[in-house]
Amino acid sequence: MDEEIIRDFVSRMDAEYFDRFQPTDIAAHIKLAARLDPDRPCQVSMKESGDGLLEIVVVGYDYFSAFATICGLLSAFGLDIREGSIYTFADAAPSGGPVSPRRAVPRHRLRSKPGLARKKIVDVFRVRPLPGVPFAGPQQRLFVQELDGMVRLLDANRFQDARNRVNRRLVEALSRSRGAFTGLLNPVQIRFDNETSAGDTIMNIRSTDTPGFLYAFSNALAMRGIYIRQARFENVGAELHDRFHIRGRHGHKIADPAEQQELRLTAALIKQFTHFLTWAPDPAKAIDYFDRFLDRILEEARDGKALEFLKGKQTLTLLARLLGTSDFLWEDFLRKQHANLVPLLEDYQRVALLRPRSGMIRELRKRLAGARNDAMRRRVLNQFKDQEMFRIDMKHLLDPSSTLPDFSRALTGLAEVVVEQTARTCQATLSRTHGAPRLAGGGPCPFAVFGLGKFGGGELGYASDIEVLFVYGGAGRTTGRRPLDNSEYFERLAQEILQWIEAKAEGIFHLDVRLRPHGSKGLLANTLRELRTYYSASGLSAPYERQALIKLRFVAGDEALGRQVVRHRDAFVYSGQPWDLDTALDLRRRQVRELVEPGRTNVKYSPGGLIDVEYAVQYLQLLHGHQAPRLRTPNTLKGIAALSQEGILKPDETVALREAYVFLRGLIDGLRIVRGNAKDLLLPTHDSDAFIFLSRRLGYATERWEDGASRLAADITRHMVWTQQFFAHRFGAVTQD
Secondary structure (H helix, E strand, C coil): CCHHHHHHHHHHCCHHHHHHCCHHHHHHHHHHHHCCECCECEEEEEEECCCCCEEEEEEEECCCCHHHHHHHHHHHCCEEEEEEEEEECCCCCHHHCCCCCCCCCCHHHHCCCCCCCCCEEEEEEEEEECCCCCCCHHHHHHHHHHHHHHHHHHHCCCHHHHHHHHHHHHHHHHHHCHHHCCCCCCCCEEEEECCCCCCCEEEEEEEECCCCHHHHHHHHHHHCCCEEEEEEEEEECCEEEEEEEEECCCCCCCCCHHHHHHHHHHHHHHHHHHCCHHHCCCHHHHHHHHHHHHHHHHHHCCCCHHHHHHCCHHHHHHHHHHHCCCHHHHHHHHCCCHHHHHHHHHCCCCCCCCCCHHHHHHHHHHHHHCCCCHHHHHHHHHHHHHHHHHHHHHHHHHCCCCCHHHHHHHHHHHHHHHHHHHHHHHHHHHHHHHCCEEECCCCECCEEEEEEHHHHCCCCCCCCCEEEEEEECCCEEECCCCCCEHHHHHHHHHHHHHHHCCCCCCCCCCEECCCCCCHHHCCCEEEHHHHHHHCCCCCCCCHHHHHHHHHCEEEEECHHHHHHHHHHHHHHHCCCCCCCHHHHHHHHHHHHHHHCCCCCCECCCCCCCHHHHHHHHHHHHHHHCCCCHHHCCCCHHHHHHHHHHCCCCCHHHHHHHHHHHHHHHHHHHHHHCCCCCCCCCECCCCCCHHHHHHHHHCCCCCCCHHHHHHHHHHHHHHHHHHHHHHHHHHCCCCCCC
């Protein structure tokens, strides 16, 4: 062998390494190191080592979190790590100076061989396959292939991608034995030693041996910037004895007692949490957010209550599912309002998904009563909205008995309370300055808010717009010291309502007024007379606007005015006047051409998507509603039931249409909940991790995650193909040209 490679290895390896291994072992390790180059950053050897154990040696370049990656992959392949040692090269000396007390190697000579100056690791594990888990030739080759891929990710500084990949494999392995893990793990005992080593803190650990422990622990250290330079670990009976040589974020010892205690708590909790990742749709997301969540709790915890609460099995299960589901929930609630999570999780099972409207109104008004000005009232109202919305989202995500209709009713009920109270508060604010609006005859001028779209249908889902329509009684003037014409007063009122209710992200409680008369060019608020004129046989409304009015529903304000508007809606929409189906189908074809990306599936707009279910119901309501009053409902599921009762839908069509609607709504919620964006409607490709995590969010839990993804793909195809065929049979095809 090249003498320079041998000299580099011997001079930079820790002295303890030479006491630990025989010369023949050292020679084998040096041979593996000699094969390393930038294109081959890792080498692996395996051999039987007696008493049923297999020795796996990994020699490679030194990367941050490499040890955690290797341990995670070993556990993912069902290998019980019985003992092992890891060693890391010392840094090469600058300017040709000595690298260790051993024989020095000039710096310029180290650079003469590709990769020679790079630090290397020698990790030696003695493992035993778990009962019933094969680890012969094919599995061994796959292990080497997987490790090579992960090391290449580390080499490219893609540490999070490598962590995601090993998390995925490990959690799949743990999920296969999830039934055997029923309780919390025994405490981890950690003792710090800053005397024995000149440059390192030595952590001595005693813990019950459990699958994935070394991975969970080393991963916890890596995520906190703790560098593992050397380690020894072995099983003594049922107990794991470990010794880690570590350095902190800046290369120094960890001497601060508070930092040591924080590390004890964090490592123990993350170790526990790892075993609940099987409940997380996206395990890598869950453990990343849990680590950040712990940072915030540890920064602010004073009495330890939060930490004690986090040690509960139920809590960790719920957190795994919450944190492994949504970036939006983390960014817009958990990260900013983490202190509220403990009481929410404590009350999780006690509080129902559907709260009585009267109770929500009382609670909101009680909170508002303590606010001293409009700015505080606005802040209180939006805090109430956000907390209730998070409660509803959490309950729906965590409660297996929660149905889509219940989730929709809960969100819709919250939106009604918030919109109604906002309208009341804004009216009171305007009236203090401008007085109460009056009609030309002197009587009070009524005002009402109506829901449209999914808000009108009582069908709000995750990231649905809150579509509203503002209507007032008629012309007149206010009575205050600074009077306004009613038109200006109600325009200002509508603007105030829109500004008061804050959208957390695009589509999350975003008030949408585009479905008003004349669209974006029209006034925000219209009189009853203007509404009647616009929505009439001789008015300016387009055919699609007549269709949109099916979803109109009174939600707040003057009830008498609400009834007048609803009566006019029924007279106009369900008049029996001819309805231009061809124009409606042309609009649907335009949606396919303009909104569906070629080669991709848009769950809402692609042929067979959600729009085809909703439009099919609405078309049939328009065609038959003048003869059958029971069809005049803004709710899609009630519309399907009514069409069935009238004999317009056959029994098998009723079942299939309802199932497709519920399935596609759930699919869209599953897509949107990750980022909280209403525009997340594109289906990931079926061979992607994103599609696998989508299937897990939707409850397709299988031992082999790809099997769950395949089942989801089959269900998507089945529902969308049936819907497309049904729509084409009834109304005409809308496929892209």
